[in-house]
Amino acid sequence: MRLDKFHGIIPAFYACYDDEGNISEARTKDLGQYLYEKGVQGVYVGGSSGECIYHSLDERKAALSYAAKHLKGKMTLIAHVGAPSTRDSIALAKHAAELGYDALSAIPPIYFKLPDSAVLKYWSEIIDATPLDFIIYNIPQTTGYTLTTSLFEKLLENKKVIGVKNSSMPTMDIERFKKTGGDNVIVFNGPDEQFVAGRIMGADAGIGGTYGAMPELFLQANRFVQEGKFQEARLLQSEINDIIIALCSLNGSMYAGIKEVLRRRGVNIGSVRGPLEGISSEDGGRIDNIIVMIDQTIQRFCR
Numbered sequence: 001m002r003l004d005k006f007h008g009i010i011p012a013f014y015a016c017y018d019d020e021g022n023i024s025e026a027r028t029k030d031l032g033q034y035l036y037e038k039g040v041q042g043v044y045v046g047g048s049s050g051e052c053i054y055h056s057l058d059e060r061k062a063a064l065s066y067a068a069k070h071l072k073g074k075m076t077l078i079a080h081v082g083a084p085s086t087r088d089s090i091a092l093a094k095h096a097a098e099l100g101y102d103a104l105s106a107i108p109p110i111y112f113k114l115p116d117s118a119v120l121k122y123w124s125e126i127i128d129a130t131p132l133d134f135i136i137y138n139i140p141q142t143t144g145y146t147l148t149t150s151l152f153e154k155l156l157e158n159k160k161v162i163g164v165k166n167s168s169m170p171t172m173d174i175e176r177f178k179k180t181g182g183d184n185v186i187v188f189n190g191p192d193e194q195f196v197a198g199r200i201m202g203a204d205a206g207i208g209g210t211y212g213a214m215p216e217l218f219l220q221a222n223r224f225v226q227e228g229k230f231q232e233a234r235l236l237q238s239e240i241n242d243i244i245i246a247l248c249s250l251n252g253s254m255y256a257g258i259k260e261v262l263r264r265r266g267v268n269i270g271s272v273r274g275p276l277e278g279i280s281s282e283d284g285g286r287i288d289n290i291i292v293m294i295d296q297t298i299q300r301f302c303r
């Protein structure tokens, strides 16, 4: 079926930098290979975890190009193309279409608070710019804009709109979007801390910013849900949440912590771009503990 390729665990792909902080093709390839070998369904390139908000248009195009070059044919590729202006968003959308991405996605307009009519026009112009399918990105805590079911319904009138990546915290939002869209629409869980709850409330799949640090655990949580093993899924989610809380308690940003976890696993993708903060010397020992937590949870749940 048309939407099957989007089901499963889809890590939000991290920005991969060289030692000077430039977007790195070689490191993009390494992260892509690592995630491929873990067995994820696809990647979501250039979103929040991709630090898109801190990149120039050319850097964003490069990040999309490198991921496609090394991952196309191996997994499902979703390009996040939301940018401050409609013009830049369309340029990214066309670029992603040329690269052969499977779908586009975009946050709503940011900075100015715009009415629904402007938001609808923004998303519609991106959708009309290419033949690709489109996934709405609802993330009110960072954009300040909350997608309503009525606007969702209106967007679904365009058959290229295949679903929503919902990162708002209430799992009821997932339930409402699923009820509105039905079986022909895919709803992605956004908040990793409630992946299991989101799946049970109707999310078909997940796109998440911490999956890359512990893909085994999210793949296993997804399997538990598929198999109806809800008690195991709940217990695993609880361990995952301890790990996320530990990652969010570092002096450096959560992404800097995740990148250090990956570096110690042999996948060096550099650090983060300011104003995100890198890890501090005090974070070193905390990251040792986080790695132990991840490994112990893998041993306990993924046998």
Ligand SMILES: CC(=O)N[C@@H]([C@@H](O)[C@H](O)[C@H](O)CO)[C@@H](O)CC(=O)C(=O)O
Pocket (backbone or CB within 6 Å): 012, 013, 044, 047, 048, 049, 050, 139, 141, 142, 167, 190, 191, 192, 193, 207, 208, 209, 210, 244
């Ligand atoms: C607000 C936020 O950043 N949400 C993240 C979560 O994956 C989040 O990092 C995670 O739940 C930890 O809080 C994702 O929804 C973002 C994401 O998938 C992306 O990188 O585009």
